[in-house]
Amino acid sequence: MNRLLDSINSPVDLKRLKIRQLPQLASEIREEMIRVVSRTGGHLASSLGAVELAIAIHYVFTSPKDTIVWDVGHQAYAHKLLTGRKERFDSLRQFGGISGFPNKDESSHDPFTVGHASTSISQALGMVVANSLTRSSGRVVAVIGDGALTGGMAFEALNHAGQLGKKIIVVLNSNEMAISPSVGALSKYLNKIITNPLYNRIRQDIRTLLKRIPRLGPKMLTTAQRLEEGIKDLFVPGAFFEELGFRYFGPIDGHNLALVIQALKNITLINEPILLHLITKKGKGYKFAESDPVRFHSAVPFDVETGISKKSQPTRSNFTETFGRTVCDLASRDDRIVVITPAMTAGSGLVDFAKAFPARFFDVGIAEQHALTFAGGLARGGLKPVVAIYSTFLQRAYDQMVHDICLQNLHVVLAIDRAGLVGEDGPTHHGVFDIAYLGHIPNLVLMAPKDEQELKDMIYTAISLPGPVAIRYPKRGTERIQTDKDYHNIQLGQAEVLKQGRGPVIMAIGSMVYPALKAAEILAKEDIEPTVVNARFIRPLDEALLDELLADGNRPLVTIEEHVERCGFGSIVLEFLAERGKKDIKIKRLALPNSFIEQGSRSLLLDKYGLSVKGIVDSVREIV
Ligand SMILES: Cc1ncc(C[n+]2csc(CCOP(=O)(O)OP(=O)(O)O)c2C)c(N)n1
Structure with a gap:
């Protein structure tokens, strides 16, 4: 049977489907996400929880004319599949492939490159104001999770949006989870809204009553909203979002496509800041992710049938x-x-x-x-x-x-x-x-x-x-070193000379120390005998050791760090040498380029940027 997903190359194609077809599309999207992420790894649980939400948003709004801003962006795989990236989805998170997050260089449907939390409401509000000042007509939707809502910036943005009073749609995707369970008073507050049975029952009764009225004209809708508002003030403790100047709607089941679509359609009629509160399940539709959303938040490759992770690297340090x-x-x-x-x-x-x-x-x-x-x-x-x-x-x-x-x-x-x-x-x-x-x-x-x-x-x-x-420190290093039971105090500002040689001085920091040592072994066979220093301190720098090693002014110096070159460890050393007036020392700073570095496995990127053992050997040879 042909998949509905195969017929969708942009949100325009999605709008051709009937609402009753959408649940099937949702399950096809889930299957595709599970298939790909089981190979590439990725943010599976969050994206599984936001499938209906992504479908409903693209069904109701017209991206990219309307702007959809995903907070963090780790829940946007369905959005990617619906916005022309289906064919490249297999390359998710791979070197040269599509990003695991919205990326402005990847699609006109991604207004921003994101990955850090709590930015969406500020970004969306900026676009709302820009649209208004440039007389553009697009609508702007921010989608934010209950975890990301704990970030202060989200509140700063709500506060500002409430003051401006302009039309901004904030969809709160609430699943009681950040990576671990959501924390804080706000989380308790949202939970209270979700679980307050009296409040929900009365709302349900009103909805049922309204449904019985054949055609709900705008006037009636406004009356209904007023009624709802009145009830909310009575039963929702604090009516927090309303006090901030938002019209609050919800909570509704974020996996019920017809309901979410209807709610989105209704709220777009209102010209004020709006917050639509959806309840979703993190990991929805894949039992292993539902039962262990923490592991499947950022999953390593796994077996689809058993849910068991495939990758383990016991040989590398952790x-x-x-x-x-x-x-x-x-x-x-x-x-x-x-x-x-x-x-x-x-x-x-x-x-x-x-x-x-x-x-x-x-x-x-x-x-x-x-x-x-x-x-x-x-x-x-x-x-x-x-x-x-x-x-x-x-x-x-x-x-x-x-x-x-x-x-x-x-x-x-x-x-x-x-x-x-x-x-x-x-x-x-x-x-x-x-x-x-x-x-x-x-x-x-x-x-x-x-x-x-x-x-x-x-x-x-x-x-x-x-x-x-x-x-x-990095998540993983290169060498697995058994740790002692004992602790050793490290003298403040004291580097460690690991290998004495007569040739160039290699001063490496952190993750680059072992690759530097290995490079020195290779170089020794070519009669280049470096001194290898484990710098240990970036601040205070071991100036006395540098003075001693570079006293005669003839030894070239190579610094190595897993950091951008500009203003990095090597730059600090360079400044020190300049202050000492050692202008003639040949110095090479091995570091990452001063640009935003693409995705790809760590080893591939280190190799690409000359920070592998081979890269170090080549650079030292060159300077010698
Ligand atoms: C500034 C910042 N801090 C921490 C993180 C790491 N992080 C990524 S997703 C996430 C939890 C987000 O929870 P929520 O917004 O509720 O989304 P869900 O995954 O539950 O759908 C965290 C803490 C981040 N991306 N940005």
């Missing part, structure tokens, strides 16, 4: 796991250690910590800025906060880092995971700017471990230092 184990162990010895995560409990390796120390563990929601300033408060109150955060998401908390932590010289430890290339999630998620935005902040100590043992030691050291400390 910094995330080591971090989780280390904070558990240190927290059992020091009850002032507390841990904070902005909605990344599992991804940061903190599931065990959350269980073992529930009173000392804080999932603050998708709220990186708050996470840092909150940690500052905890530190001021005498605790030892450790904030576990991804490099890419820390970007939005720069001022909190400067003003609320470093200027106060507070003892907050930042465990910066996913620092470096993250692979298939691509440019929105690569953590390749953190040395640039942290390396210059006064009072901050910034380190990067070469392996798991060194990560353990750095966390141990960080806990004992008096001021702010940040440690950057």
Whole structure:
């Protein structure tokens, strides 16, 4: 039998289908998503939960004339399949393939390239105002999950939208999950709306009554809305969104296509800020994703029949796991250690910590800025906060880092995971700017471990230092090193010479240390004998060691880092040499290019940008 999906090359084709055909289309889309993601990996559970929503939106609105802004964008696979990317869907998240997120360079149906949470309402509101000032007629819809709604920026945007009073449609896709279960008072509030039986029963009674009236003219609709509003004030505690200036509709079943389509059609008649609240199930339609939405949030390739993950890389180090184990162990010895995560409990390796120390563990929601300033408060109150955060998401908390932590010289430890290339999630998620935005902040100590043992030691050291400390590390490294039971204090600002040679000096940081050592072994066979230094500290830099190694001014220097070149570790070293007046030293900075780096496996990208062992060997040869 021909699939309906095969006949859809754009939303225009979708509109030709009858509403009764749409559930079949939804199940075909789900099948296609499961088939492809089982091979490529990807954000399956969120996208499965938003299939009907994507169909309904494209059925009612006319993209790209109307603008659909997906928050985070990890739930937009159905949107991709409906907007001309069906043929390339097999290449999802692959090098050269289509992105796992909306991408402005990929389709006119994607107004923005996204990947970070809580941006959609601001973006949509900007477009609403632009449309109004340029007299364009398109409608604008923002789709945001209950997780992304915990981000402060979403509230800033709601606040502004309510004040402007212009027509903006916000669809709240509520499934009680972020990556882990949604947290916070807002989540409780939404849950109350969903589960308040009295409120829902009365609404249902009114709907039934209205349905019995043959033709519901606009006047009647307005009356019905007023009636609903009155009831809501009575039964919905706070009527939170209404107080912010939105007309609130819902909650309705987000998997009931006819209902969602009708609701979207009705609300487009209203010229005010509107919030439509849908209830969906994360992972809908694939039993393994429904029962384990956390694993299937960002799934690695899996077997469709059993749901079992295919990929495991026991031979490579796992910094995330080591971090989780280390904070558990240190927290059992020091009850002032507390841990904070902005909605990344599992991804940061903190599931065990959350269980073992529930009173000392804080999932603050998708709220990186708050996470840092909150940690500052905890530190001021005498605790030892450790904030576990991804490099890419820390970007939005720069001022909190400067003003609320470093200027106060507070003892907050930042465990910066996913620092470096993250692979298939691509440019929105690569953590390749953190040395640039942290390396210059006064009072901050910034380190990067070469392996798991060194990560353990750095966390141990960080806990004992008096001021702010940040440690950057990738999810996985190259070498699996057995970790000791013991901890070793690392002398502040002291690099480690791993190999003495008479040739060039290679100074590598973090994930680049082992590749540098391997490169040195290969070079030794060619009579090039580098000294290999594990820098360990980006700030403070081991200036004494550099002075010593470069004293005669004849040895070339190669710096290596998994970070962009501009304002990275190599630049810091270069500045130091300039300050010392060592203008004649030949220096080569091996780093990532100063551009947004595409998606692709980490090893492929490292190879492409000359940061593999071979790339290092070639560059050192060249400089020598
Ligand atoms: C600023 C930022 N912090 C953290 C993340 C990681 N992240 C990706 S999706 C997600 C949860 C989103 O939950 P929700 O919006 O409810 O969507 P759902 O997956 O439940 O459909 C998180 C925390 C992110 N993308 N951006």
